[in-house]
Amino acid sequence: MKRIIHFVLMVFILYAGVNVFAASNTILIKNGTIVPVKGGSISIGDLLIENGKISKIGTRIKAPKGAKIIDASGKYVYPGLVAVMTAVGVTGYPGAGNDTDEVGTSTPHMDPYDAINPEDECIEVTRLGGVTTVHTVSGSRSVINGKSVVLHLEGNLADKMVAKRYVAQIINMGAKEQNKYPSTQPGVVSFLRDKFNQAKEYAKKKSEKDKKGQKDKTKKDKNDTASPAKRNLEMEALVPVVTGKTPVILITQDEVSIRNALEIIKEYKLKGIIRASSGILKYADRIAKENIPVIWAGTTGIPRRWEPFDLNYHTAAVLAEKRILFAFDPGGWGLGNRNVRDIPTSASISVAHGLSEKEALKALTINPARILGIEEEVGSLEVGKTANVAIWTGSPVQGRSRVETVIIKGNLIPMTSLQTRLYEKFKKIVFERMKKKK
């Protein structure tokens, strides 16, 4: 008898397994309010996912054979949120596990891609909050910090998670050193000028050598005199920045560093992005005119004594009004902040203080996607885009809204994390102990 039960069970498990596998490619979300962010909402709509992409959006979509159907009646379907300036994947465990911020004032060659740990617990915790794509940086404490990478929060290997590499170089305009150069804001600026000048020189020399090498090769000179330029990895990492190929995120702290950043962008014709946490409104008109995207990390910051209490709360509304492309950055406690899932709080506060909900949602989805150069792939619900989708019980700007379903690259994500496991474990322990006492 036991054997028969085992056999039936095995068959059932195998069948279920195959079924899940077959269904993972095709998912139909039915009867939800579809909020695509770009374009209007559909109040009772369907969204079909096939082969990792969004293949259809509309009403009464017929379920393809074998499709997994998710009933989203009364629920809201949003694109996965996109978080900028995170350390997801490189923070590791507290203490020895942290791989952000290599030592050195100039480390542009550091690449977080080399340290992505797919088992970072922060990945699961973050995606359960509806964040499906993150921008992970190498650090923020040095003047020139390094490269950055965009990850989808799904996949067991770093390579499977990577959506885009060499997204932007990270520079901190306020990373003053202690007891060594550069220890002042002007010091930081001239340090940068030196590095950028060297990089331009390096690029020029390299292209001359390359050209010469080419010429010599065409001459078929057997005694090839054009030895390749001695490689300098630091300079190699800066060349795409000074030639305007790779964007650069300039971290600022105040109006002084914002002005310096704007000047450096102009002077070196950088593809600049300003990350600001205060003082941005003074330069908003110039930023709008010069068409520079902003990563706004200051919503929860405290204005200065003489400033109104809601200056920071209201800033996003002004950025939107001036048609500046901006994204929310949770800010919080900086790069080591593991609470990336909390980005909607900045949006909530901004909506309370003048930003429209529509613009707030854009600043959590399509705007960061545009800033990171991945707007063709994610950031909105559109046919052909990667299926990064979350089903919510309400708007993300409502603190109480829950995320019930997360789909990344068309894969249904198990709704478990370190924290759900801790909850299950200790619920049992605590209540069993209470029972015994009774």
Next chain:
Amino acid sequence: MGRRFIVILATIAVMAPCVWTQDLALKGGTILTITDGTIKNGTVVIQNGKITAVGKDIKIPRGIKVIDVTGKYIMPGVIDSHSHIGLTDINEATDPVTPQIWMWEALEPGADSIRKTLAGGVTTVKTMHGSANVIGGVNVTIKLRYDRMVEELIIPGVRQQLKMALGENPKRLYGSKGRSPSTRMGNAYVARKAFIEAKEYKAKWDKYNKDKASGKKDLTPPKKDLRMETLKMVLEKKLSIDCHAYRADEIVWIINFCKEFDIDLMQLSHCIDGYKVADIMAEAGIFYGGWVDWWGFKEEAYDGCPYGMQIMHDAGVKIVINSDSPVEGRYLFRMAAKVLKYTDIPENEALKMITLNPAQSLELGDRIGSLEKGKDGDIAVFDKHPLDTTTKCLMTIIEGEIFFDYTKESITAKGGSR
């Protein structure tokens, strides 16, 4: 020191009723009473700083200033029982045992942090010594009467709480200086040694006072020690304890420690692992003080778990949401809304976490934390339900006096861009 403090409190008690109270009525709003349900289109009357009427169809006494709050939401002023606002200094980080420090001597009523916090509907905070020392200073519970005299801020008659801190902070600070404590064992030793010394000190003074009372002559009083004076007050239960403890083992340790020395532990702050020992906390009647969803910002915070609030709630732990910072202290109501995201705890219970529960953790449950007849007229007015996170605070009232008015202080209201 203790006596001086009591004198100050006595002065406040005498001054309090006559100086700053005002009469005020709020009419037409949705009243979230916390203890007695929601009243739509209700009225709250404050006279002499106290609530004299709450309900529907209330007759407003003549001559009272009336504010029409039709369509708005009224709740008790928000209470933050772990804050560091309004202080010129936070940590006397020179020794692991500094109970001679009284935080009201660092209180700056004109501090901007108080003004900015008022804008979040907050009326009462316990502003605290930091976590550098195993035994820190005595915290001070204040009403946010911005820029008034110190005596007007300190709440008269309240039992103040001594700050203790376990775990990584004292370990790191003193360990990095090559001093003890550098381990959790060291933290435990430091605390135990101090309280054993305090017991001996108290015994000496008790004997002296007894002898003196019985008329013995030629007595030499024991030597005064300011550190011991404070700990003696703790042993006499004139002060209670708020202990910073992240890890479950530390939570259990401090509960046992306070039992051992028969001292009153009121609140555990930054109580990240509280859910793991919820039954033990509930049995001991200790308040959980902490955040909703912060986690992993350091090793002892790694197991932070917002779902854990459900375990604590079901086990009967009283939960208090704290800011610990001038940042989140300005929007604790948004933090309370997140409780609804991660648990099935009812709305009113979430609101209690920023009103009645912290009031009780400060032993002020009969004076603040709900809108009831006879309680202080501390009120926050919101434009939407306070658990709707797109809401904002419009007015903050302390004992009938308006301390924050959105229309006067907001740049958004003025439509300005800079």
